[in-house]
Amino acid sequence: MVLRGLGGAASTNPHNRNKVRYVIPIVIAAFALLALFTIHEPTKNIQYVGSPDRYQGFVPHDTINYNGHIDPKGDLILDNGTVIHNAMWHGKYSDTIVQNHDKIVQLNNRFVGQTDPVNHQPYVTLQDFYVIKGQVPIMQVTINGQTYYVIDANKINEANIAGFYTYDKWVNNFVVAMNTPGTYAAGLPGNSPVFQWENITGALPYQIILYNQNSQNFAGGGLLVLPNRTIIPYGVAINPSGISFSNFTAPSQIYNLSS
Numbered sequence: 434m435v436l437r438g439l440g441g442a443a444s445t446n447p448h449n450r451n452k453v454r455y456v457i458p459i460v461i462a463a464f465a466l467l468a469l470f471t472i473h474e475p476t477k478n479i480q481y482v483g484s485p486d487r488y489q490g491f492v493p494h495d496t497i498n499y500n501g502h503i504d505p506k507g508d509l510i511l512d513n514g515t516v517i518h519n520a521m522w523h524g525k526y527s528d529t530i531v532q533n534h535d536k537i538v539q540l541n542n543r544f545v546g547q548t549d550p551v552n553h554q555p556y557v558t559l560q561d562f563y564v565i566k567g568q569v570p571i572m573q574v575t576i577n578g579q580t581y582y583v584i585d586a587n588k589i590n591e592a593n594i595a596g597f598y599t600y601d602k603w604v605n606n607f608v609v610a611m612n613t614p615g616t617y618a619a620g621l622p623g624n625s626p627v628f629q630w631e632n633i634t635g636a637l638p639y640q641i642i643l644y645n646q647n648s649q650n651f652a653g654g655g656l657l658v659l660p661n662r663t664i665i666p667y668g669v670a671i672n673p674s675g676i677s678f679s680n681f682t683a684p685s686q687i688y689n690l691s692s
Contacts, residue, residue, distance in 0.1 A: 478573070
């Protein structure tokens with residue numbers, strides 16, 4: 434519309450010439466603002482971190498407004514144990530992760546501190562986290578003087594992303610265990626002696642059942658069994674639940690203390 438107002442015979446009309454004197458500065462100002470935005474737009478240099486055939490974990494803690502969208506922000510745990518702080522998840526599943534984390538917080542507020550009716554242990558704080566199979570594309574950006582590492586989730590195959598939750602202090606151990614040769618996932622039968630253990634490991638499976646029963650965000654769970662026979666109980670998210678993780682989200686083995 435501006436270009437048509439500047440052309441043809443209309444420019445010979447003194448009233449239109451007055452409009453031209455006002456329109457041209459506006460157009461110039463618009464181009465100046467565009468140039469300013471471009472100068473401050475972060476350079477989109479994507480780096481791939483982690484090993485191609487191993488597991489990385491993203492642990493959300495809160496949210497951040499990035500490019501007008503509310504994204505989860507937290508830590509990225511690499512397969513070699515390196516932790517990248519101030520990581521944010523942008524793109525596919527961003528909203529889902531925010532919703533899952535909010536639900537975990539609500540359930541923690543409701544149940545943490547209550548006592549397990551079977552082994553009489555207090556329930557603990559649980560944490561959701563999201564595992565990526567393979568390398569993770571990240572981009573370094575600066576927001577208000579703070580450096581962040583943006584996970585470009587749109588570049589990750591959906592089959593290679595799955596959500597889990599466990600005791601918050603065991604999340605790093607969980608990622609390490611997934612990358613440990615000989616670790617496998619197993620289901621826990623309802624009559625397992627594990628439920629009787631008077632420690633966090635014993636109370637955690639029943640707490641996970643409670644969270645599943647009180648939320649549509651989560652379903653099922655199991656145990657990671659390490660080569661040294663250490664076990665880590667965990668729950669799974671309904672979404673994301675990539676098919677690459679089917680052995681973890683629906684384990685075919687049953688945990689047996691004697692095996």
